[in-house]
Amino acid sequence: MQKFTNFTGIVAPLDRPNVDTDQIIPKQFLKAVVRSGLGKGLFYDWRNQPDSQFVVDQPRFKEANILVARANFGCGSSREHAVWALADFGFRAVIAPSFADIFHNNCLKNGLLTIMLKPDEVDAIFTAIKQHDAYTLTVDLAAQKVTDDYGWSATFPIDEFAKKCLLEGLDDIALTLQHEQAIAAYEAAHPNPYPT
Amino acid sequence: MAANTLFEKIWNSHVVRESPDQPALIYIDLHLVHEVTSPQAFEGLAKAGRKVRRPDRTFGTQDHNVPTTDRSRPIADPDSRVQIEMMRKNCRDFGIKLFDLGDREQGIVHVIGPELGLSQPGMTIVCGDSHTATHGALGALAFGIGTSEVEHVLATQCLWQARPRTMEIRVDGELRPGVTAKDLILGIIGRITTDGGTGYVIEYRGSAIAALSMEERMTVSNMSIEGGARAGMIAVDEKTIEYLRGRRYVPQGKDFDRAAERWLTFRTDEGARFDHSISFDAASFAPHVTWGTNPGMVAEVTGTVPDPSSFAEPTQRRAAELALEYMALRPGTPIQEIPIDRVFIGSCTNGRLSDLEAAAAVVKGRKVAPRVRALVVPGSQQVKAEAEKRQLDRIFIEAGFEWRESGCSMCLGMNPDILRPGERCASTSNRNFEGRQGKGGRTHLVSPAMAAAAAIAGHFVDAREWVR
Numbered sequence: 001m002q003k004f005t006n007f008t009g010i011v012a013p014l015d016r017p018n019v020d021t022d023q024i025i026p027k028q029f030l031k032a033v034v035r036s037g038l039g040k041g042l043f044y045d046w047r048n049q050p051d052s053q054f055v056v057d058q059p060r061f062k063e064a065n066i067l068v069a070r071a072n073f074g075c076g077s078s079r080e081h082a083v084w085a086l087a088d089f090g091f092r093a094v095i096a097p098s099f100a101d102i103f104h105n106n107c108l109k110n111g112l113l114t115i116m117l118k119p120d121e122v123d124a125i126f127t128a129i130k131q132h133d134a135y136t137l138t139v140d141l142a143a144q145k146v147t148d149d150y151g152w153s154a155t156f157p158i159d160e161f162a163k164k165c166l167l168e169g170l171d172d173i174a175l176t177l178q179h180e181q182a183i184a185a186y187e188a189a190h191p192n193p194y195p196t
Numbered sequence: 197m198a199a200n201t202l203f204e205k206i207w208n209s210h211v212v213r214e215s216p217d218q219p220a221l222i223y224i225d226l227h228l229v230h231e232v233t234s235p236q237a238f239e240g241l242a243k244a245g246r247k248v249r250r251p252d253r254t255f256g257t258q259d260h261n262v263p264t265t266d267r268s269r270p271i272a273d274p275d276s277r278v279q280i281e282m283m284r285k286n287c288r289d290f291g292i293k294l295f296d297l298g299d300r301e302q303g304i305v306h307v308i309g310p311e312l313g314l315s316q317p318g319m320t321i322v323c324g325d326s327h328t329a330t331h332g333a334l335g336a337l338a339f340g341i342g343t344s345e346v347e348h349v350l351a352t353q354c355l356w357q358a359r360p361r362t363m364e365i366r367v368d369g370e371l372r373p374g375v376t377a378k379d380l381i382l383g384i385i386g387r388i389t390t391d392g393g394t395g396y397v398i399e400y401r402g403s404a405i406a407a408l409s410m411e412e413r414m415t416v417s418n419m420s421i422e423g424g425a426r427a428g429m430i431a432v433d434e435k436t437i438e439y440l441r442g443r444r445y446v447p448q449g450k451d452f453d454r455a456a457e458r459w460l461t462f463r464t465d466e467g468a469r470f471d472h473s474i475s476f477d478a479a480s481f482a483p484h485v486t487w488g489t490n491p492g493m494v495a496e497v498t499g500t501v502p503d504p505s506s507f508a509e510p511t512q513r514r515a516a517e518l519a520l521e522y523m524a525l526r527p528g529t530p531i532q533e534i535p536i537d538r539v540f541i542g543s544c545t546n547g548r549l550s551d552l553e554a555a556a557a558v559v560k561g562r563k564v565a566p567r568v569r570a571l572v573v574p575g576s577q578q579v580k581a582e583a584e585k586r587q588l589d590r591i592f593i594e595a596g597f598e599w600r601e602s603g604c605s606m607c608l609g610m611n612p613d614i615l616r617p618g619e620r621c622a623s624t625s626n627r628n629f630e631g632r633q634g635k636g637g638r639t640h641l642v643s644p645a646m647a648a649a650a651a652i653a654g655h656f657v658d659a660r661e662w663v664r
């Protein structure tokens with residue numbers, strides 16, 4: 001995984017709760033056998049029409065790399081394709097009051113930051129986007145903070161271990177294999193449960 | 197000795213490594229893989245020159261993508277064919293047992309795990325699929341993971357996991373006649389909402405849960421993810437043991453008795469504490485129909501489509517408006533006046549033998565409404581064979597249903613079984629998301645009996661009045 005570095009990006013608003021992974025990337029894109037190129041499937045059913053007015057197709061949000069949405073973002077199917085699609089499209093962070101568990105985990109494995117803010121802070125971002133053209137936020141992962149150009153900022157929680165993995169770009173399989181002895185010891189004590 | 201919950205017993209016995217500043221490394225007993233969420237994981241493994249650590253604890257099936265029509269013919273869709281062939285190659289190359297198309301054991305991953313006795317009490321079970329919670333009905337800790345985690349488990353047989361919180365959902369008393377396990381779980385999700393379980397592992401408890409059959413318990417546990425929880429679980433009892441006895445991958449003879457003794461310890465101790473507890477009266481549930489675009493948007497069959505203005509919270513109100521727009525429903529419409537075009541009976545929620553029996557009991561001697569196209573897709577080839585032995589296929593076919601080969605089918609429409617734009621479906625599956633069953637398709641989640649009755653009537657009806 002690539003190291004996560006601080007960045008400043010345009011914020012695109014998706015004013016819906018419970019955005020599910022079927023919507024983030026519909027099933028026809030799950031037939032892919034590689035991780036790359038899935039950006040074309042992002043929000044496909046909402047976007048696939050002539051003159052799509054969907055948020056990421058509007059000129060002012062075309063370059064956005066932060067998405068802000070409402071509660072329970074990424075619910076439903078475990079498809080990691082949803083994260084690959086967001087990342088491939090250019091998103092580096094998603095802001096919402098809450099995220100579904102599996103989606104959240106999948107994001108961390110792919111260097112896509114899930115920023116959980118309080119509902120009123122998320123409201124403030126939606127409002128600010130309406131007030132300012134090309135509204136941007138600066139994401140500082142080490143400080144766990146997002147800041148805008150108008151003096152507003154908010155802090156977000158993140159699990160220390162996940163933060164370290166993101167900041168250092170760690171390969172978690174390699175990390176786990178450092179515990180080979182402990183795994184082997186566990187296995188020695190717990191034989192295969194299935195008849196062979 | 198400390199009193200522990202079922203979850204704690206399994207978790208504590210699977211920690212390989214734990215330190216205060218990071219998630220625990222837990223051991224995975226059983227890893228199930230299917231063709232859609234695994235290719236990139238195997239690719240990652242191959243690129244890094246890694247092997248599957250425990251092929252003996254890893255099993256594959258082909259289910260999401262597969263056609264449900266004649267299997268002697270080649271798969272028409274080239275992308276599906278590639279994925280299915282890649283699954284074969286990956287399983288061969290990495291030494292994994294695959295229940296392939298054409299095999300007697302093929303079926304939906306969450307149907308065949310319990311059916312083959314692969315899923316056992318006290319185990320940790322993962323699969324690259326969010327409905328893995330199904331297996332929790334056997335007293336296991338089972339949850340869905342993403343593809344990166346699939347790769348991680350393939351390589352290490354372990355996962356880093358933050359310890360989830362525990363939630364007890366107690367259902368005491370008796371379900372009213374004609375109210376099924378599906379109605380119960382839809383009702384629970386309606387009440388706790390689709391993110392009420394986020395961060396929790398749910399244990400379903402109480403006399404109404406104990407009274408459910410094993411297949412009904414699977415239906416309940418299956419939909420835990422629709423309430424936001426990654427895992428649902430139910431204590432082991434004599435029913436669990438009897439369900440498992442004689443299944444292909446469980447110990448046999450004396451070894452089974454020894455295993456059963458151990459399995460029976462997988463239940464929450466008296467006095468153990470949950471982080472959160474909710475309880476419901478079983479008699480408060482009715483047959484349910486979803487009206488919206490997430491599984492928490494649910495009404496009783498005798499009720500009406502709600503008015504978005506009845507939601508106090510603005511984002512919920514907005515969500516209800518969008519849902520009604522997508523579903524082309526007007527507030528106040530009686531649920532029973534909603535006409536349907538399609539019926540789907542199947543999926544890992546309701547594609548087991550008892551589900552097909554419940555539907556067949558309604559269908560027997562009746563005809564599918566002329567405007568309706570109806571499909572029965574058994575959850576596995578074993579379910580299909582067993583149903584045919586009982587001649588359920590004849591009941592369905594005579595009524596005008598199509599009788600298919602096993603797979604996920606119209607639950608997510610990755611194969612040719614999809615809704616056309618605007619079509620409205622009564623479905624026994626688990627998700628009514630926009631486009632889930634086909635772009636522009638409208639899904640109403642119901643129980644098998646309710647789906648069967650809707651197929652006959654051409655609109656939703658209260659199945660309680662239809663069971664003879």
Ligand code: SF4
Pocket residue numbers: 259260304305306325327543544545603604607608625626
């Ligand atoms: S039947 Fe549906 S929910 Fe179940 S595993 Fe298949 S696609 Fe997923």
